Amino acid sequence: MIDRRTLLKSAAALGLLGPTHLWAASNRQSIAAESADDLPPLVGKLSVYLGRGEGGLYDDIVAAIEKRNPELELSIRRAPSAALANTLVAEAKAGVSRADLFWSIDASSLGAVAAEGVSRPVPAAIRRHIKPDFRYEAWAAISGRLRTVPYNPTRLDAAAIPDDIMAFADTDLKIGWAPAYGAFQSFVTAMRVLEGEARTRQWLRGVKTQARSYAGELGVVMAVARGEVDLGFANHYYTLRLKQGKPDANVDLALTRNDAGSLVNSSGVLLLNDNPLAANFLRYLLTDEVQSYLAREAYEIPMAPGVALPQGLPERVQPPSLDLTQLADLKPTLDLLRETRVL
Amino acid sequence: MTRTPLSYLPAALAAAAALAPVAVLVWMSVGADLLIDGRAFEIALNTVALTLLTVAGAVLIGVPLAVVTTYADLAFRRVWVAVLAAPLAVPSYLGAFAFFAAFGPGGEIETVAGLATPRAQGLAGATLVMTLYTYPFVLISTRAALQSLDANVVDAARTLGLSLPAALLRIVLPRAANGIAAGSLLVALYTLSDFATPAIMQLDTFTRMIYVEYNAFGLDRAALMSLQLLALVVIVLFFESRVRVRRERPGRILRLPLGNGVKAAALLLAGLVVLAALVLPVAIFGAWLVREGVVGFEPAYALNSAYAALLAAAGAVILALPVAYAASVGWIGRLCERATYLGFGIPGIVMGTALLYLGLRLPLLYQTLTLLVLAYVLRFLPLAVGAVRSSTERVENNLVGAARSLGATPGEAFRRVSLPLILPGIVAAAALVFLEAMRELPATLLLRPTGFDTLATYLWRVYEAGYLGRGAVPALALVVVSGVALVLMLSGEARRRRLTAG
16 A cells, blocks of 8 residues: 555654654645635535544534535545444445545554555645655545543652553553544554564553543543543543643643654545545645644644644654554454453 | 235235344354354343343332332322333433433532532443333333232232231232233343443443444444344243233222321332433433533434434334234234334344345445335334234224215225224324334444434434533433323323223
């Protein structure tokens, strides 16, 4: 799906070149984000599989695009990203095709669908508007999200938090997690790739004895703030959003170093056919307007160059060297989660 | 005999359609490895434990309330009976949502009243919720049994020296046992099929794990678990077919002079149950409405629900008519009728899995409204057949014969004699199916066309995203729909009583 050069490039970008480079809009081949005013109007029918819109924020974007394009007939199927990826895989196997594009909050589900060979390459003209380190052939990155360890500062000191994700299994901390959530499953996949299956199994078993499950990661962060657990595993923006509403909430962000615990994942769009409407819809998602909105309101990391980063984003980030397309291998992760009875 | 078994053809068709999902499941699971590992055992154990505990809870609540509302001198007895039967009309997922949001750290009760409560989850939470929404089965069936008992027998026992509690225990309860058993089996059936309550309470039962497998698209494993669940359903149905409610010769109805203490205790129990099952959810949804308003809700969700439900009602009635007719004609017809009852035992999530797979094999149907409506029709056909049959049974041949002998043409006889007699049954059948389909969740989750969200699936989406407050409008709308269903249920009950009395 992905050529060797891209792979090396992103591995280098994620691992070796360091955090500042990661967040900054690179100067190389960087082309400023388009404005929605310059795009062609969207006309006709478009069927979108939307992998878990984040509590209305994605709906707001969809509503804004619909308002601007009254002749767009959008039908959206919403479900957890992994569920939709599996639906698309099953559809591909049965030779059924219903969606024009798949918009997912998680790289692994995009990769899983791309592996079925049903995706169309992202047109080069669109790829130019994505930060160079996140350009993939099979899907277009829309926004970045960082794995973090939200903790409750009234219950424990930052110094008491391991900076190695694998060490959490050996602590007696109370941990909140959301095993059914796609981003969590990607994190486990990353751990599997980086540390191997045996260590991941051991880690899951270890953490499970001290963990409490939540339906989603917003629930995890809220539980941390209430002091129901000491800390949790969640994407960065849940904490930032909670802090926006309640600045004095008892939750801060800790990061691990060079491991799955500080994985940088990406939401993205995969084109499922040659419908030009789908490609143009994707262009809207990469406009300055949508990207700024995602950064400002959803606290996600914009993937279009030149768009301001969200406030409160951790600065010293040391993500693992891992290509996001490796996250596609979800099945063994699900087997592992089931085997350890985490899911 | 002018009757020809022409109705057998559509009836047989309906029966075949009702059997199709099971055939599909068997076909799907052929490739799956039969895993009887610890996990599978645990899921089965959870399912059975939830079912047995719910039955126990429903009996503990339902039987005392039945005794009190049947025999005691209560003020506003009819109101109490109606209110206590009401939770039956409320889909248990509304209760599960409310309990999930109300209890535990950071729950609504703590937020509003500052009271720390334990979280409602796991086996205990699921049992509590399921009990609160299924005990009316026991209440109603036990009341029916108690009403048919002759007070003279109890009086005889008491004159022979038995105390009142002993008389209740040794004379009344054994004779009501079959009624209690019939209610309990319905509770078991309902609990086995329920999807949302174990899912929300995070208890790994068959229904929840079928959904997990569906999300991972382990459809063969989902099918295998569906068959295991169906095996449990068949066991319950077998016992159900063995239970015969005994009818005694009608006698005087027992009136118990209950002490004020007992009466107060009974009213307290009734009050608590109503508070937990009805007041709490409505209060929570109301609070959400005040806090969050109507953000995110689109009227299209309600319209979609109503549209699909309307089609389902029409479809079910059209299929039910020949089945009900065929059943009144001969044994083949009755066999067909029995087959259509299968849908009642097939849990929604199982029906969804089977038809989803069918859709992938017949892409013409995949993600279409037709397939969704078909799922509704197959699931709720028994309701329609039952309602239509109860009215066709009243159309006796001699009535039509009389009309004909008085010079009416067959058309006129149908229009002026048969139709007015059947019509209430048809309307009741359509309304029952409509209201059930409006509230259906699991099969809708799996089968809805893209862009087609209903009240129930929107509520589920809001739950999965963790923004419960946005569920206020759909939840309250579903409460209203349930209220209408209740009124219909009770008026149907009243009509049947009038008919049997008259």
